[in-house]
Amino acid sequence: xxxxxxxxxxxxxxxxxxxxxxxxxxxxxxxxxxxxxxxxxxxxxxxxxxxxxxxxxxxxxxxxxxxxxxxxxxxxxxxxxxxxxxxxxxxxxxxxxxxxxxxxxxxxxxxxxxxxxxxxxxxxxxxxxxxxxxxxxxxxxxxxxxxxxxxxxxxxxxxxxxxxxxxxxxxxxxxxxxxxxxxxxxxxxxxxxxxxxxxxxxxxxxxxxxxxxxxxxxxxxxxxxxxxxxx
Numbered sequence: 418x419x420x421x422x423x424x425x426x427x428x429x430x431x432x433x434x435x436x437x438x439x440x441x442x443x444x445x446x447x448x449x450x451x452x453x454x455x456x457x458x459x460x461x462x463x464x465x466x467x468x469x470x471x472x473x474x475x476x477x478x479x480x481x482x483x484x485x486x487x488x489x490x491x492x493x494x495x496x497x498x499x500x501x502x503x504x505x506x507x508x509x510x511x512x513x514x515x516x517x518x519x520x521x522x523x524x525x526x527x528x529x530x531x532x533x534x535x536x537x538x539x540x541x542x543x544x545x546x547x548x549x550x551x552x553x554x555x556x557x558x559x560x561x562x563x564x565x566x567x568x569x570x571x572x573x574x575x576x577x578x579x580x581x582x583x584x585x586x587x588x589x590x591x592x593x594x595x596x597x598x599x600x601x602x603x604x605x606x607x608x609x610x611x612x613x614x615x616x617x618x619x620x621x622x623x624x625x626x627x628x629x630x631x632x633x634x635x636x637x638x639x640x641x642x643x644x645x646x647x648x
Contacts, residue, residue, distance in 0.1 A: 425538045428530060429453060432541060442544045445530070448500065450493045451475055453539065462523075462544055464516035483512045491645035496540050498647075499527035503537070507596045509547060509646040522547040522640045547586075547640065569631050577611055579637050584608065584620065585627060 429445060433454050436443040442462035444455040452471040460467065464481055471479070476489035483489075492510075499506040511522040523544045530539045568578055583593045594604045617623045627633045639646060 425532060428532055428538060432530070444542050446496060446540045446542065448537065448539060450496045450540075459544075462514055464514070483514075488512070488645065491647075494647075495525070495527055495645070499540050500529055500537055503529055505595060509640055510544070511641055511643050511646070514544075520641055520643055522636075568635055572614055573611065575637075577607065577614075578632075578635065580604070580607055581611060581627065581632060582635065582637055582640075584611075585624065585633055587620075 432445060436445075436454070436456045439456060440458055442456065442459035444459045445453040447453055451473050452475075455463070455465070455471050459465075463479065463483065465471065465479060469480060476492045477484050477486065491508075495506060495508050505526050505528050507524055507526045509522050510525045511520050513519070514521050514523060524547050525542060525544045527540050527542045529537045530541055532538050573581060580593060583596065588596075590604045590608060591601050594601045597604070612618065612623060615623055615626045617626055624633070
């Protein structure tokens with residue numbers, strides 16, 4: 418075990434016990450961006466060989482195709498931002514996850530971990546797919562449609578289309594605000610303007626509006642380019 422783990426074992430032990438049973442990728446890193454732990458789902462997500470001992474390793478030391486200099490530096494920057502913000506920091510990381518041949522965007526979130534003295538002792542991370550499918554497709558049992566980076570309307574600005582994408586994921590205004598690092602009120606105002614343009618008054622009405630314009634299959638082009646996107 419690393420010195421960082423040994424010095425803070427009581428704090429990490431509970432987190433590891435929880436992560437062992439989670440189906441999503443979760444992991445822990447120390448303040449030097451060295452890995453302490455990854456659950457089985459994280460091994461699969463990063464396409465890391467089972468034989469590879471991740472403890473004490475930097476991202477750039479992984480025997481994987483995502484561990485190149487630029488990508489690993491961006492992941493390290495994500496660690497630092499979470500540590501400095503003292504809060505959750507989200508990014509979109511797009512790569513050939515799970516060893517697949519197609520690019521896939523995932524939301525990766527990192528959180529600082531504190532001891533009883535309120536000192537940051539490490540970073541917890543997780544990742545989940547950035548789906549482009551409106552919940553209406555599942556509620557109405559419609560087949561998922563093909564993703565498109567082309568909007569079928571010029572009613573909304575590029576920035577509004579980005580927010581619309583997250584709205585259709587049923588992400589709350591507070592979550593969207595955290596992604597863009599702006600105030601909750603700023604997102605509320607933008608959502609209000611979007612509703613005004615669409616002449617709707619609720620998310621359910623807006624989802625129907627987007628379905629009619631096929632915006633529920635739209636994904637911003639910048640979200641499916643390989644690399645890390647700081648929001």
